[in-house]
Amino acid sequence: MTSHDPAAPRVHPLFGPNKLKLGVFGMNGSGTVMTKHPDRHTPSWAYTSQLGQMIDQAGFEAIVPYSRWHAFGDAHHFSGQVLDPFVWAGALGATTSNPSVFSTVHTTTTHPIVAAKQGATIDDISNGRFTLNVVCGWFMPEMEMFGGDFDPDRRYDHAEEWITIIKKLWTEPDGFDFDGEFFQLKDAMLAPKPASSPMPPIMNAGSSGRGRDFAAKHADVAFIMIPDPSPEAVSAQVKSYKEYAREKYGRDIQVWAHSLVIQREDAAAGRAAFDYYTDTHGDHEAIDLFASFQIQNHAQTAPEILRAVREAAAGGGGVHLFGNAQDIADRLTMLSDAGVDGVLTTFVDFESGLREFNETVLPLLEQRGLRGPAPEFIGTAAGRATEQASA
Ligand SMILES: Cc1cc2nc3c(=O)[nH]c(=O)nc-3n(C[C@H](O)[C@H](O)[C@H](O)COP(=O)(O)O)c2cc1C
Structure with missing residues (x-):
């Protein structure tokens, strides 16, 4: 028996x-939409493992959890x-075949030796599909x-040493001392x-100047917040990010965005649902x-800015993909034309949202040449291990 299945994607x-590329974000928590409505997502392995199957069979590239320790409220929130x-990523790695299984880690709460070990283990479980999303923390109570x-x-100074240690642990054959x-x-x-060579990809979503520099230097995938979703503005934003990474660090990085999908008969109905x-x-x-x-100082902030920030907070801050399948495919096409390499989707109700998206939006993206058909479903890593053991 070999340690890795030769049929697994290399x-x-x-x-x-x-x-x-497409991914799904936030299923390990309560999603990103701040609503008290019962449609709101509730995480459990029993439920999210079924969503993982839907995502796998639809051929998405990424499943991304978030890292959060403290509620946006009291302990009951x-x-x-x-x-x-x-x-969660380890379990998804064992039960899916196609997508990258991400873990998100706070550099400030987890020692790099522990994170490197956990990541390498998930990369083994998933046959080389692990990605590490590095976050440095922003929520003070947490x-x-x-x-x-x-x-x-100083969090990005700390993160600089943290990620250097991870990379050395993943690639250096011998033990080393580190004096930082x-x-x-x-x-x-x-x-x-x-299992991934030379190492699993790294994602980062820093949006401050320092965060952006960290992503350009270390990440394979950088997430951007899109304040102005007009085609010209997105195109300029993506171009400047990619040029910065190329010119300062000689690196080609992917730029991804995240989004909230509300599929209804038209954009106005999507907006009304939001x-x-x-x-x-x-x-x-x-x-x-x-x-x-x-926003540091509510009192001095113009009402329209405050409204925009509250709205972003309520929906998790991503691009709004509201409307029917055509509207959503059009907007995704615009993002792709503007140079965006991938989009993470999130939903209020992931199950019904994903089902409709897979049945109606994915075929349009295929027709437009943005995506190929889902790869053949080759069974889960756990299933293959059982077959190998009984062969
Ligand atoms: C797609 C995406 C996922 C993120 N996931 C997390 C997370 O799980 N935990 C967290 O504390 N911050 C998360 N963030 C916040 C960023 O890591 C970052 O702290 C934020 O964009 C502010 O940028 P800055 O760190 O450069 O100030 C995420 C941001 C985005 C866009």
Whole structure:
């Protein structure tokens, strides 16, 4: 028996052939929409593993969990219900065949040796489909929850050492010492190495100047927030990001966006549904809390900016894909034409949303040459292991 199935995909899903790559975000928690409506997503392995099957069979490239430790409210608030991203990614790695299984990790809460070991293990479980989403923390109550001395101004200095250690552990054959400002390691080593060569891809979604620089230097996939979704503005934003990475670090990186999909008969009905979930049934306390971290001083902020920030907070901040299948495919086509390499989708109700999207939007993207048909479903890693064991 070989340690890796030769039938398994050798190209990491993030580097596959589709011009516009797709992923799903936030299923390990309560999604991204701040609503009290019962349609809201509730995470459990029993349910999200079924969604994982739908995503796998539709040929998506990525399943991305978020990392959150503290609710946007008290201990009873639904936003605190979050399954551990590493454990969840490992289970998805064993039960899916096609997508990259991401884990999201806070550099400030997890030692790099532990994260490197967990990532390498998930890369083995998933036959080389792991990706590490590195986040440095922004929500103070969450960072304070761990005690310690979180310094928002130094988090990317800390992350610089953190990611350097991860990369060395994943690639250097021998043990090494590390003498940094934040980490001092003696004879640090890691085995087995990840299945992916030279190492699993790294994702980062920093949006400050320093965050953007970190992504350009270290990430294979950078996530951008899109403040102005006009084609010209998106195109200029993506171009400047890619040029920055190429010119400063000689690196070609993918740029992805994230989105909220609400599929209805037209864009106005999609918009009305958004208002229904986030206004009529909105979780206004959580929205205000979230928004207050985006804007330092509410009192002096113009009402229209405050409205825009609250709206972004309510929906999770992504591009709105509202309307019928044609509207959604048009908007995705626009993003692709503007140079966006991939889009993470999220839904209020993932099951019905994904089903409709897979049945009606994916065929349009295929017709437009943005995506090929879903790869042949070759069975799950866990299923293959059982077959091999009984052969
Ligand atoms: C798609 C996406 C996923 C993110 N996931 C997380 C997450 O799981 N946990 C977290 O604390 N922050 C997350 N963030 C926030 C970013 O890591 C980052 O902190 C934020 O964009 C602010 O940028 P800055 O760190 O450069 O200030 C995410 C952002 C995006 C766009």
